Amino acid sequence: MTIPNLVGAGLIVIGAGIGLGNIGGSAMEGIARQPEATNKIQTAMIIIAALLEGLAFGALFLGK
Amino acid sequence: MNLGKSAKSKLLGLISLFVFCSAFASGVAPKSDGDSEGHGAVTSESEINEYILHHIKDAHDFHLFSYNDSEGHRKHIGFPLPVIVYSSKGLRTFMSSEFHHDDSGHHVVESDGISLVKYHERIYELNEGAHGIEFDEAHHPTNAHAVLDLSITKSVFGFLLVSILMLIAFGRLAKQYKKQAVPTGFGRVLEPLILYVRDEIARPNIGEKHYRRFTGFLMTVFFFIWTSNLLGLTPLGFNITGQLAVTFTLALFTYLITQFSGTKDYWKHIFWMPGVPVPMKIILAPIELLGTLTKPFSLMIRLFANISAGHIVVMSLISIAIIMKSTLGTAGATLLSLALSFFLTLIELLVAFLQAYIFTMLSALFIGMAVEEHEHH
Numbered sequence: 001m002t003i004p005n006l007v008g009a010g011l012i013v014i015g016a017g018i019g020l021g022n023i024g025g026s027a028m029e030g031i032a033r034q035p036e037a038t039n040k041i042q043t044a045m046i047i048i049a050a051l052l053e054g055l056a057f058g059a060l061f062l063g064k
Numbered sequence: 065m066n067l068g069k070s071a072k073s074k075l076l077g078l079i080s081l082f083v084f085c086s087a088f089a090s091g092v093a094p095k096s097d098g099d100s101e102g103h104g105a106v107t108s109e110s111e112i113n114e115y116i117l118h119h120i121k122d123a124h125d126f127h128l129f130s131y132n133d134s135e136g137h138r139k140h141i142g143f144p145l146p147v148i149v150y151s152s153k154g155l156r157t158f159m160s161s162e163f164h165h166d167d168s169g170h171h172v173v174e175s176d177g178i179s180l181v182k183y184h185e186r187i188y189e190l191n192e193g194a195h196g197i198e199f200d201e202a203h204h205p206t207n208a209h210a211v212l213d214l215s216i217t218k219s220v221f222g223f224l225l226v227s228i229l230m231l232i233a234f235g236r237l238a239k240q241y242k243k244q245a246v247p248t249g250f251g252r253v254l255e256p257l258i259l260y261v262r263d264e265i266a267r268p269n270i271g272e273k274h275y276r277r278f279t280g281f282l283m284t285v286f287f288f289i290w291t292s293n294l295l296g297l298t299p300l301g302f303n304i305t306g307q308l309a310v311t312f313t314l315a316l317f318t319y320l321i322t323q324f325s326g327t328k329d330y331w332k333h334i335f336w337m338p339g340v341p342v343p344m345k346i347i348l349a350p351i352e353l354l355g356t357l358t359k360p361f362s363l364m365i366r367l368f369a370n371i372s373a374g375h376i377v378v379m380s381l382i383s384i385a386i387i388m389k390s391t392l393g394t395a396g397a398t399l400l401s402l403a404l405s406f407f408l409t410l411i412e413l414l415v416a417f418l419q420a421y422i423f424t425m426l427s428a429l430f431i432g433m434a435v436e437e438h439e440h441h
Binding site for chain 2: 043051061
């Protein structure tokens with residue numbers, strides 16, 4: 001692995017981390033406001049997180 | 065009360081099984097002895113890298129562990145798998161033990177007039193008169209050519225094993241339903257999972273009208289991925305869903321099913337998006353068409369990358385025992401790597417389920433988008 005690759009991987013992880021943090025944070029907030037909607041919020045959260053993860057892994061994979 | 069007790073003891077048994085598994089997994093890690101250097105023992109970081117990458121790749125035999133005997137010879141413990149290759153002179157089959165664990169292309173296997181060598185888990189047929197594989201600078205073999213490899217490799221073996229396990233488990237469950245409404249034995253574990261896939265994944269995402277058609281596919285995908293992921297956590301070293309070819313095939317099925325069950329509305333929304341101006345329609349059509357391809361592509365990459373990454377991290381944590389040996393001592397390093405890899409294995413158990421769930425969920429979502437009937441205003 002060369003230095004540009006490593007820096008790129010780091011940037012991808014930072015971006016994905018910010019995204020996942022936002023998703024998780026908003027979901028927590030939503031659950032706190034409406035505990036009865038927990039299941040729906042969790043499902044939606046996992047789907048969005050999976051889409052984001054796919055993007056991040058795709059970028060890592062292409063940059064390898 | 066009695067039931068609760070037996071459930072508790074079963075849980076305890078399960079936990080001790082996992083402890084045993086992770087303890088055994090660290091037994092798979094290469095060991096190094098002071099006097100065995102130069103015999104293939106893994107001691108340095110670059111060798112650990114190679115070892116981990118070797119595990120991630122598919123292999124022609126099961127390799128559980130290696131050790132040096134009292135005379136300093138390297139002994140490998142594992143079992144061979146059949147090699148089936150289609151060479152220039154027809155089909156050849158033999159057991160992979162004939163390669164004698166050689167992966168460097170030096171050990172030549174003679175089989176009915178052709179010479180075969182294995183190099184980096186690829187099988188090459190040597191040209192007439194060649195005695196070992198040679199490579200040019202671009203890493204193409206100069207005196208050999210690749211053969212069509214149809215071997216039962218480690219992943220193929222795992223694939224078949226999962227298929228057989230699933231056929232037995234679900235076949236028995238199906239048979240039970242013919243006689244009684246409530247299944248017995250292992251079927252009791254499977255029934256809620258099946259209902260979960262049907263009621264929580266297929267029904268809400270595809271819709272009441274069409275979900276029955278696709279539940280079979282979704283259930284197969286879910287249980288196949290889950291079982292394969294769990295099999296990957298056993299010390300046998302399977303990495304089925306961490307092979308790009310396997311995830312590609314699974315994603316291809318989702319893609320084909322989505323496209324072939326697409327309604328008129330679905331295609332209209334791709335090629336001639338209603339409600340936007342004509343120049344925009346022309347720009348949107350190729351983007352939407354590309355979008356149908358990127359969805360299964362991301363399914364493929366996600367599963368592959370998640371499982372491979374999980375395996376790499378577990379193996380790396382196990383390898384801490386070797387890297388930290390000089391600073392922490394043998395006992396300390398082993399304890400550290402055992403504790404870390406145990407907790408990561410627990411997380412991997414969650415990931416194994418989550419990835420199966422996400423793959424099935426997103427497949428259902430894509431299929432649901434394709435079969436959805438829009439209300440016309």
